[in-house]
Structures are given as structure tokens and as C-alpha cells.
Amino acid sequence: MHQVPLSSGGVAAGRFISWYRSPGRARPGVLAAVAAAIAALVLPVGASPALAQPATPQKVARIPIRTDGPKNLDPAKGSTTYDNFAISQVYETLLQIKYLKRVDRPKDYAELSEPLLLAEMPKVEDRPDGTQVWSFTLRPDARFHDDPCFPGGKGRTVTSEDVFYSWRRLADPAYEYENYWVLADTIVGLDEYKAAQAERVAKGQKFDYAAPIEGFRAVSERQFQVVLKRPVVRFGWVLSMFQTSIVAREAVERYGDTLGKHPVGTGPFILAEESDWVPGQQMILHRNPNYYDQRYPAEHMPEDAALGLDKPAGQRLPILDRIEITFYVPDPAMWQDFMDGKLGFVQVPAEYFEQAYIKRTQKLRDEFARRGIVAQAVPLLDFIFIGFNMEDKVLGGYAPERIKLRQAICLAMDLQEINDAFYNGLNTIYDGPIPPGLDGYPPDGEAPVSNRGPDLARAKRLLAEAGFPDGKGLPEITLYSSKGGNNAEQMQMFIRQLARIGVRINPRFVDFSELIEATNNKRTQMFTFAWGTDYPDAENNLAMFYGPNAAPGANHFNYNRPEFDEIYRRILVMKPGPERTALMEQLRDMTIRDAAYVGSMGRTRYYLSNPWLKNFKPSEDFYNWLKYLDVDDSRRAR
């Protein structure tokens, strides 16, 4: 096992800068500055108490994050997948997604969720006035991490007020409303509170965390109610999302805007000291010694037994003493470390796929299997598409000839060829905006209405019916794409495919910011985009076509069908069931019929794990699964 003790070199360099800027000292020359920087570099590594080697061997695992890692560990500010990954280890939400359970098309949140900071699942009551009351009871033994922000440095029990305080923070402009969207238009009085506080802050007054909110009702220290404006289905999922994690007011007040680097949560792991996180490089998580009694789940899928995932049932969590997370920007270094047996698991980069798998069968190669390496595939809730601006003078609109024009473009494109050329043929191609695994996804990806190409004969016929036989009279269409990756190569394929029916494309490569600006200002004609579903409910994807969400909102298509909006509003408050599913399918087909986009594709992530890592069942829908991991040091390569 490669152990990575961290030192205070960076901090020392920071001290040097502080000294350099201190008044009253003699100005050092350049040489002195360089010498001091080198001194900072070679300062002896201080053995921190948290990292001191204990008498008994610790259970340690090293795992990767395939980017430069998280940026902010404050639940009110974190936004990326990697923020989510790290925050989920140190903070906790009221509910969590069940580790071993995988459900295709979950009916509702309750099917996949279980209490985390709660003692039991919330009780939900519909009121005659159309509101919905959620009653919660917190578990009595959940405590915040020990931290100097608390009296005596001892973390205290989580209370109802902590929940309200944490959620109020999302409405605080100090956090730039980064994550307010998860609670927007949901809780009685919260939107009004946000508006009133924004006005206060604009006038130079302090944000008032004590101002009442009608939808927040504390019953006791451990019991509280939240009143929803209407039965918002999404709310159940939101309770497991990292943005609603519970923070301690004392920590926020002590650490201010550096809370993002100094997390004080209730989670199974802690950052023992500042040097445990070297941004862009690595993060070391230590077992929370005061973690409450939480156990490895017994509920599992039948196939889990083969991987031994059922065996640790009942074991106290977290199992590991320390987790070293290394951030890899270049894939070769990560792959090398995995192959050296240093990393517990790895996401297989596309360029290494054929080294590990037989591409045709997607089976692990024998030499990997012989080493005890285990392969697991994780389908992502992805919607990759090329969008049309429905307000564009040439392509937009809902007149039959405009719809035919867009359908012709869809039918001319060959997504399978794109998939084979740029994604190793591993993406799932499907009709509509609802990715595999969600209610509303068409059987085998094929919806009753479809514009899936290539069908050049039909494409040409529709193009002629749209008034542009063989593309004659149709002006060149500008297709926006962000720079980077293999977008330029993909664009060449789009151009060639569309040229087959006489449609000419003017490629426009821009920075991602310019792409956003162009779509927000409705300047694009066509644009390449992808959408990662935030929670496993197709409502999240259909929101992209809801009229009031038009640009600069998430509806980059500027799709605007009153009948769609009406049904969408019904879905928002409908209980999951066949009727809701049927309506979602109706909306899905409406967007296909109107040909608002060319699509769709979704990715599958391939994971490999070394034989010494136990209890590994990866998911990208939730990330608090590090607490379940275990190691078998006897199986590490010597």
C-alpha cells in the first residue's frame, strides 16, 4: 500500500509570503525569496497527530477521482459531481439512497431511499388546502464532528433547527443561490423569505436567519414538519441530495467563507486538519470516531452475492480507518497506479477500454480476470443531444413544414456511426429525452414516434415537403459547439451526414461560456449539449422543455407548447404511478414529434476494482458509499 503522508510545505510557503509582506522587515532580494521558497519546499515533514501511525494496523484504501477533484465542501456552494462526492463523506442528509439496491424505473423516492439522519422515513400527509405536510423525526444519536467551533470542542446533537438553518442558507445571497434550485417553488413561504431577505441584504442589512417561514415548523428538538405548497414529487429525492446536507450554525459562524475547506458535518469521515485536503492533488478522510451506530445493509440485489457484497451485512460503519483520495487529471497516471495495485478502483478511460475489455462482447479480458480484477458497469442518467432553437426564424416554430424540416435533419443523422466513431460504440441510443433507468424511458429505447436516422429517403421526402427539395433554398445552418474534446471531429461527421440530404452546416466552435451566452440569448440555430439528470425522476429531464424555463433557463430549446406545460405542471404534483408515467410518455413523444432535438445518447461508465478492495458497488447517482468499503490487505500485491 502506498501511503501518502501530507506535510505543511504549502502552508509554510504561505507563511513565507506573510512574512514577506509584513511591515518593518528588510526587503529581501530575489535570491532570498527563492531561497525562502526552497526552504518552504524542504521543510521537514511534521508528523501530525491525526496521521501518526497507530499501534494496530489501520484499514486504508486509496481511490481516485478522475479530475482535479472537489472545489468546495460547503453544501450550499458545492456544485460539481466531485464536490458532491467529497461532501457526501463528511456531511449527511436526512435520507440516503440504499447502497445495494438498484431499481429500474423507481416508482418514487421511498422505493430507493432510507433514513440517514432520520429515525424513520418521513410521514407525508396531504391537506385539503392542497398543501402537503412532511413530518420528520431526527435520530437521537447523530452528532456533529468534534470541532473547536463547539463549546469544549465536542460536537453536539443535530436538532430540528439545524435542518431549518441549513436549508435557509440556500436562500442566502452570500452563497449566490448556487443550490437554491433544489428547494425553489416547493416549501410554503421559502421563496417569499428569499425575496424579502434579498431586499434586506440589498439595503445593507444582515440576512435574518431568525425570520419566520410558514413552511418550517419545529415540533421539538428532534421533531419537525415541512409544509409544501403542493405535493412536489421531487422533494422526496431532494432529501437525499448533498445540497440539503445538515450543517452546524457554529461552524458557519466560525469559519465563514472558508467553511468550504473546513467541513463540520455528521458524516462517517472527517478531515482531521487543513492539510488533509491539498486542492487539485489529494484528500485524506479519517474515520469519524464519534459516528453513530449505522450498519452495513442486509437488503441487496440477487446478483450481489456473487461479489460477496451481502456478507458484511450488519457490520458497523464506516469500515475503513482512512481513505486517501488522489485526484488525477491525466488518465495515464491513474491507469498506471491502478495497474500497480495502488488504487482500489478505477473508472476505465475510453482509451484504455480495449486494453481491459473485449470490445465486441464488453467482457473483461482474461489477463485482468486472472488478477482478480472485477468489472462493473454503471449506466449514467445521461441525455446527449443536438438541440434546435425553437424560436429560430428558419428552424424554429410549430408549423407543419418547420416540424418536417427538423425531422428531416434528425433522420439524416446516424447516431450509431457517431457512437461507434467517438464512444467505442458503448453509448446507449434511445428516443426522447428520458434516459434508460427512468420511468418514461421507451422499451428498448424505441418510442412509438421516432425520428431516428439514418433514413435518407424519408429525410429527403420531408425536406421536400418542408419546401427545400434536396436542401435547395435552405440557408446554411449554424451549429454551435464548444471547443475541446473531439468536438471538431464530431462536427465533421455531422456536416458529412447532413450533406447527404443537401443540408449545409456552418460549424461554430466557441468557448463553453460563449455557447451558454448564445443559447441564453437565443442566438443559436442548433447547439450540441448534454444533460446529467439530477435525481432519478424523468420530471427533471422534462423540465428542459417547460415553457417558463425558456432561455436563459434550462429550456435551451425555447420549447413552448402550452399543452406540454399544462401536463408538466400536473406531473410535478402527481403521485408516481401508471397515470403519471403515461403522461411523461406523452410529453416525451410530444418533444420527439416536434423534433426539438436530434437524439439521444446516454453513457455507461465502466469500473474496475482491484481484488483487495471489498464491498465495492459503484454508483454515480449518489456518492456516500465510501463508508461501506473494506480492504483485504492479504490480497494486495507485495
Place this chain on the structure above:
Amino acid sequence: MWTYVLRRLLYAIPVYLGIIFIVMAALRINDPVAAYLGKNATAETVELKRRSMGLDRPFLVQYADFLRRIATLDFGSADRPYRSWQYESDDVGKKLAGAIGPTVAVTVPTLVLTSLIAITVGMISAFYRGRWPDRLLMFFVVLGMSISVVVFIVVGQSLFRGWINALAGSEVLASNGYEPGPGNWVTYCALPVLIGVVVGMGYDARFYRAVFVEETGRDYVTTARAKGAGRARIMFVHMLKNAMIPVITRIMITVPFLVTGSIVMEYQFRIPGMGKLLIDALGNKDFPIIQAFTAVFALLFIVTNILTDVLYALVDPRVRLA
């Protein structure tokens, strides 16, 4: 000399102000806030971010504020925070300061070794010009510079590292990563330094060879030979001293890059230095870091130029600073 230095510094001030002005203006052509916040940002969020970063102020006010930060070397402090956008809990100054150590741990040894070896090779080649030692040395240095650095990195990380570690029976060289402290230097820095020397030596050795070839035809070399000076003395005393101006120029040009680091090397070896900081900042649209980094680099470049001129006068009495 001090008058000269002072005058050069004064001349450099408007140049530097111009550089900063252009850099700041260029960074604002496309809205940096929208670029950073990405596709899901609402107009309200963009506006809040813009305000919190002071980008809603007139450009000249922002310019003056940034100049003040440079003048006071204040890229973030408790009373005047200057936060990185991607790491909002960290000040830019702290990020820059933390990255200098790993960078110089690689760049300084690389420069020293490359220069020493390249000067020696250049001198030997020049002395044996056209003969087999010259041809052999030039073959190897050209070979080193002709192969892509990425090939060296891949081969170094897998084959060479594996071979050394197998010989030693333990992990002497790591494939990537960085830990500060002299005890960790060989593990994490030796391989990047070695590759840096192999790749960089070709360019330098060929340059120094050309310089020394020119020197070998000078009258003072003939005179030294006539007076009975040995080869080594002619090379290391007479020729080296007379060739110091191009040597110093060559070395000093690289000094700013000692601090800014090697993007490829740091990126591939996951060394958290200045090069990696910059490339990460560019990738993440971390506007404050990009702006501060550019300012620091421009400052280093100007200071190094002045320092080079001063060194000319120190090593060559014929050069007068006026």
C-alpha cells in the same frame, strides 16, 4: 550601476502597466462569470457572483485595485480576501505560494543539470569540431530533443521506473504525485528532472556548441595555445569566461519559467506546481488565478531582463551600464 537599475525599473513601469491593462481587458472580453458558472447558472447567480468579485465596478476601478494588490504583493489576506473562484476558501496568493515549492523542486535542478551538462557537451563538441567525439555527442543530444517529451514520460513512467524499482527491490521512483521534503525528492522529482534534462539538453548543447565554436576561432584562443595553455585551461578558463554573455542570456531567459514551471511535466506527473495551477485555472476558468499568474509572470520577465543586463556588466568588464 544602481542608477542604471533604477532607470531601467522606471522605464519598465509603463510597460508593466500596459501589460496589466491589456491582460485585464482581454480577460473581460467574454464574460468571465458566465464562463465560470456554466450552463445552469441563472442570471441572478451570475449577477451575485459578478458583484461579489467586484466585476460590476468600472474597469478602471478594477484596474487600480489590481495594481494596488500587485504593488503590495497582496493576492489575498484576512482583511482583503482575493479568492480563487474554483477554490472559494483559498486566496490566490496562498495558491500561488503553495505551488512555487513543487515547481522549483523540479525546475531548478533541471536547469542546473541541463546547463552544466549542455555547456560541457557544447565545449567538448566545439573543441573536437567535426571529429567523432563531436559527432557522437551531437547525435545523442539531437536524438534526445527529437523524441517527443510525452514519449519520454510514458517510457519513463512505465519501463524505466519499473526497471529501477525492480533493481532496488522497492519503490524508488513513483510514477506520479508529489510530496515535499528532501527525503521525498528522489521518489517524486528525480524522474521528471531526468526527462527534463534529456529533452532540454539538446537545444542547449547545440546552442552552446555554436557559441564555443565561434570562440575557438578567436585570437585569444590562439594566443593561449601559443603560450602553452592546456586544452582544459583554454576551454574552462579562457573560452568559458569569454562566452559568458550568451550563456547568461540563455540561462536568464529561462529564469521566469523556473517559477511558472513546466506545464507538460507537472501535468503528466501530477506535480502541484505553478504550471499545473495555471492549466487547472484555465480549464476551470478561474479568472483571479489566471489574472494574478499573468501579472506575476510579466513582472518576473521584466525583472529578469534587467537582472540579465546587470549580470553582463559583472561578468564582462567591457560592458558599461549607462
